[in-house]
Amino acid sequence: MKNKKVLFVISTVLxxxxxxxxxxxxxxxxxxxxTQTEENIVAKFHPSxxxxxxxxxxxxxxxxxxxxxxxxxxxxxxxxxVDYIIYDENGKKVKQYSEDAMSTQAIEEITLEENQDIENxxxxxxxxxxxxTIEVFLTAQEEDIKVSTxxxxxxSIYNKGKGLLxxxxxxxxxxxxxxGEKGAYQLTEEAMEQLTLLNEGDTxxxxxxxxxxxxxxxxxxxx
Numbered sequence: 273m274k275n276k277k278v279l280f281v282i283s284t285v286l287x288x289x290x291x292x293x294x295x296x297x298x299x300x301x302x303x304x305x306x307t308q309t310e311e312n313i314v315a316k317f318h319p320s321x322x323x324x325x326x327x328x329x330x331x332x333x334x335x336x337x338x339x340x341x342x343x344x345x346x347x348x349x350x351x352x353x354v355d356y357i358i359y360d361e362n363g364k365k366v367k368q369y370s371e372d373a374m375s376t377q378a379i380e381e382i383t384l385e386e387n388q389d390i391e392n393x394x395x396x397x398x399x400x401x402x403x404x405t406i407e408v409f410l411t412a413q414e415e416d417i418k419v420s421t422x423x424x425x426x427x428s429i430y431n432k433g434k435g436l437l438x439x440x441x442x443x444x445x446x447x448x449x450x451x452g453e454k455g456a457y458q459l460t461e462e463a464m465e466q467l468t469l470l471n472e473g474d475t476x477x478x479x480x481x482x483x484x485x486x487x488x489x490x491x492x493x494x495x
Contacts, residue, residue, distance in 0.1 A: 316340040319419040321408060330425075332356075334392040334408040336417050338384040345383050346390075346412040351376035354392040356408040358399070358423070366404065369394075370411075399423075400430035400479050430490065434477045437470055446489075448476075458488040466492045 317340070322333040334354060338344050352375035358367045384390065390410070402425055409418030435450035444459050446467065457480065459467065470476060470492065477493040 316344060317415060317417050319417050321419045321421050323421060323423075330396045330423075332394055332396060332406070332408065334419065336390045336410060338386060338388050341386055343383055343385060345381055346410070346414055348380045348382070348411055349377070349413065350411065351378065351380070352411055353390070354394075354408065355411055356394075356406055359405045359407070361403040366399070398430065399425050399428060400432045401425050401428045402432060429481050430479050431481070432477065432493075433480050433489075434475065437472055437474045437476050439472050440467070455487070458486050460488060460490050462491050463489045466494065469494070 316338070318337045320335050320337075322335075324331050334356075352370055352373060355368065355370045357365055357369075360366050382390070392408070404423040404425065405420055406423050407418055407420040409416065433448075433450065435448040438447040438449055438454065440446050441456060444464060445456055446459060447454060447456055463478070478489045479491055479493065480487055480489045482488070
């Protein structure tokens with residue numbers, strides 16, 4: 273039987289940088305249709321992920337193939353058929369696509385023939401330089417089909433910083449002590465709003481950009 277593909281393309285703006293990694297599939301019991309073993313799910317579907325850099329954007333392609341040898345039905349409760357979560361190197365969630373994306377609330381069923389694929393592509397930009405893990409998964413009710421891979425961002429204009437808040441110099445500038453070195457940082461409007469919740473002497477984490485003239489805090493990282 274000839275291979276067939278169902279293509280869903282999702283474009284998002286999240287992260288710019290260099291990303292490398294090797295995807296590994298993870299499969300657990302489905303939420304409906306009775307208890308299933310991991311071996312049964314692996315036999316039914318094969319998830320894979322491909323990652324490459326194009327200019328300053330990371331392109332991620334997520335594919336799920338029906339390897340069961342028979343027709344398989346997948347039911348989706350919304351128009352969002354794929355989701356992903358990005359974690360930092362400490363396992364803290366940095367971003368989840370579904371928290372920002374808008375989707376229709378309508379049940380849709382898709383039937384996959386033998387060797388047929390569901391293929392999902394999206395672009396990511398705006399993460400800071402560092403190490404991450406991305407987990408991509410289908411939102412189907414029958415199965416929990418997902419794959420994860422490491423991300424290494426090296427070419428982003430954004431960096432992560434941590435320091436002691438000494439005080440405010442003017443409405444849009446603060447002074448920080450980072451590893452014993454004091455310096456001034458400009459603030460974006462978002463960072464200025466967040467500053468009202470901080471106190472002098474607090475240890476703060478933040479995302480910043482810099483050029484030959486100044487360093488600018490884009491936002492503070494809060495719980």
